[in-house]
Amino acid sequence: MSKVTNYINETVEEMKDKVSWPTYPELQNSSVLVLVGSLIFALVVGAMDFVFDSGLTWFYDQF
Template sequence: MEKLKLFVQESYEEMKHKVTWPRYGELQRSSVLVLVASLIFAIVIGLIDLAFDGALGWFYDAF
């Protein structure tokens, strides 16, 4: 139990004094970047899925 208490105390001290937390503006810009990248990735995957669906539909209709 003493090890757990020591771990929690050391973790708290490290988070308070050694971790560099981002400013709100930087956090906001990063969040927007992740959102835009996710949307672009989703659109690309959707287009690939649509192309495969069309190709497989054409292939199955041919035979």
């Protein structure tokens, strides 16, 4: 049990003293960047899906 307690105490100490936490403005900027990147990725994947769907529909309608 002492190993578990030691592990938890070291983890808490590391999270307090050794981890550099972002400031609130840095966190906001990162969140906006992730949101914009996700939207761009979703639009690209959606466009690819539309093109493939339209192309395959056209192809299958030829037969």
